[in-house]
Amino acid sequence: MADPSFPAFYRVISRAHHREWTDVPPGERRAGMALVEAVEQALRSLLPESKINLASFGNVVAHVHWHVMARFAWDSHFPQPLWGLAQREADAARLESLARLLPTLDQAVREAATRAVASPGA
Numbered sequence: 001m002a003d004p005s006f007p008a009f010y011r012v013i014s015r016a017h018h019r020e021w022t023d024v025p026p027g028e029r030r031a032g033m034a035l036v037e038a039v040e041q042a043l044r045s046l047l048p049e050s051k052i053n054l055a056s057f058g059n060v061v062a063h064v065h066w067h068v069m070a071r072f073a074w075d076s077h078f079p080q081p082l083w084g085l086a087q088r089e090a091d092a093a094r095l096e097s098l099a100r101l102l103p104t105l106d107q108a109v110r111e112a113a114t115r116a117v118a119s120p121g122a
Contacts, residue, residue: 005090006082007099008043008050008070010109012036018064021056031117032066038112039068046105047098053081 003009012035018024024032040052050070058064071078076090 007102010039010068011065013065019062021064024064034116035113036066036068038116039109042108042112043070046108
């Protein structure tokens with residue numbers, strides 16, 4: 001996602017339309033969760049001070065997708081969810097520093113996702 005307030009926020013979106021997680025065929029669920037895990041691991045490897053949050057909502061868009069978000073004790077909403085109320089002003093310097101890492105994060109996520117798709121049962 002391209003949100004300057006939360007730059008380390010990714011989504012894993014099902015290509016096929018499924019309204020609910022249990023509508024997804026079991027093999028696709030395993031592959032989907034492997035992708036979610038791959039994104040989480042990529043973020044953890046490059047952002048060790050973060051706490052990775054996983055969420056699956058569909059209140060606005062009834063299509064299976066997962067949110068994978070790196071959270072920090074300094075982020076504007078912590079400890080509230082990103083969809084909650086801000087708890088403090090955004091730390092511009094830290095956000096800028098994190099934004100500079102985005103190309104590296106994006107590449108790590110792409111590589112991890114490629115590996116997960118190549119070996120879904122591994």
